[in-house]
Amino acid sequence: MLDPVIEFFRRVFSAIGHGIGVVISWLIYPFAAFWAWLGGRGWMVRVPVILIVLAILASYLHLFYITQFWRGDDPSYVAGYDYSEVTVAAGEQRDDGTCQPSAMVQMTADLIDRNVNEDSWVPSNPLYKAGFFFVIDWKDTPFFDNKAAFQLGTNQAIRRTAVELVDRLGRVRGTDSINMNLQQAREAANYREDAWFLTFSPPFLQPSTPARLRDARRNLLAFNEELRACEARFDARADNLLQFLDRVTADIGSTSEILQRRMEAASFMGFDVRADDRFWFTYGQLYAYHGVLTAARSDFRAVFAQRNLESLWQRVDEQLADALQVRPPFIANGSASSMVKSHLESIGFDLLRVRSNLVEMRDVLDR
Numbered sequence: 001m002l003d004p005v006i007e008f009f010r011r012v013f014s015a016i017g018h019g020i021g022v023v024i025s026w027l028i029y030p031f032a033a034f035w036a037w038l039g040g041r042g043w044m045v046r047v048p049v050i051l052i053v054l055a056i057l058a059s060y061l062h063l064f065y066i067t068q069f070w071r072g073d074d075p076s077y078v079a080g081y082d083y084s085e086v087t088v089a090a091g092e093q094r095d096d097g098t099c100q101p102s103a104m105v106q107m108t109a110d111l112i113d114r115n116v117n118e119d120s121w122v123p124s125n126p127l128y129k130a131g132f133f134f135v136i137d138w139k140d141t142p143f144f145d146n147k148a149a150f151q152l153g154t155n156q157a158i159r160r161t162a163v164e165l166v167d168r169l170g171r172v173r174g175t176d177s178i179n180m181n182l183q184q185a186r187e188a189a190n191y192r193e194d195a196w197f198l199t200f201s202p203p204f205l206q207p208s209t210p211a212r213l214r215d216a217r218r219n220l221l222a223f224n225e226e227l228r229a230c231e232a233r234f235d236a237r238a239d240n241l242l243q244f245l246d247r248v249t250a251d252i253g254s255t256s257e258i259l260q261r262r263m264e265a266a267s268f269m270g271f272d273v274r275a276d277d278r279f280w281f282t283y284g285q286l287y288a289y290h291g292v293l294t295a296a297r298s299d300f301r302a303v304f305a306q307r308n309l310e311s312l313w314q315r316v317d318e319q320l321a322d323a324l325q326v327r328p329p330f331i332a333n334g335s336a337s338s339m340v341k342s343h344l345e346s347i348g349f350d351l352l353r354v355r356s357n358l359v360e361m362r363d364v365l366d367r
Contacts, residue, residue: 053196061343063127067144072114075324078291083298090299091227091234102234103295108161109122109220116210117149122148123194124209128280139277149277154195155285160251162189168240170233180233181223189218238303242365248289249358252351255282259348263333270340279331282347290320307364316357323350
């Protein structure tokens with residue numbers, strides 16, 4: 001009586017096993033064919049080919065290591081900065097005759113340090129740029145792109161801060177000449193994000209992205225030394241803070257638009273190979289802005305006190321800290337009718353909460 005049922009399941013499992021065998025054979029075939037070809041060659045051919053294969057294998061192992069093991073991404077890193085002993089705004093003279101260096105400049109330099117010194121800069125890695133089997137970009141797969149997206153999001157905030165430091169904060173009312181250290185830092189921070197030191201274009205050598213970011217860090221630290229010696233300016237006025245908040249809200253506003261477009265492509269099952277890099281880019285952006293805005297609170301301490309921005313700032317600080325605690329192992333992008341959670345919607349909500357409170361702070365400054 002049960003024989004037909006048993007026979008049915010036997011055929012099903014046999015078909016599944018056959019299908020798995022076909023897939024495995026297709027995967028193994030190129031390697032088996034290569035090995036057979038190599039076996040018919042002399043050692044003059046075998047040795048160079050084996051060395052090339054080992055070099056490629058070692059390179060992929062290195063790519064796996066730098067993309068899967070993260071350093072310098074502690075979500076609570078802001079707690080390590082104690083500004084309680086700072087009593088004057090950035091650029092103002094202290095009791096010892098020196099001037100107060102900028103916390104924003106130091107924070108930006110430290111964020112660069114985390115990206116290229118404490119950790120490896122992934123977007124410039126040749127195998128990362130080559131993609132999956134030199135055909136598909138890693139960002140179009142579920143693999144190897146999360147850390148790169150996080151670093152690019154962090155670098156987005158670094159670039160924005162560097163631009164504002166040159167255009168407004170590092171000079172007085174736009175009448176001063178541009179500080180050359182800040183100018184060079186901006187140019188270096190806005191360098192291509194995926195440059196390797198070799199290129200196919202003459203002269204075939206170029207500065208890599210990590211090298212240029214290290215240049216930006218050195219210039220930022222040099223500016224702070226000038227500021228400490230009272231040889232540079234930092235204009236910690238309310239209108240400059242207002243302008244900076246405008247730029248930040250516009251920056252994260254454009255990111256929310258990108259998240260919205262990705263959520264429109266959500267599926268019922270929640271599987272989306274592009275959701276992870278969108279999530280981690282946003283996470284990296286919030287990660288960096290948490291530090292930069294905390295530093296801005298110190299640099300503009302007189303403005304915060306005069307305009308009673310402390311309660312609003314505490315709200316923003318708590319929202320940023322809460323958003324950075326969400327680090328899911330798998331990023332899903334479920335549609336509105338799906339039972340699968342959309343992590344893009346979650347971080348997008350956190351992003352808009354932060355943005356709305358920054359807009360409120362900006363409105364207070366504009367009164």
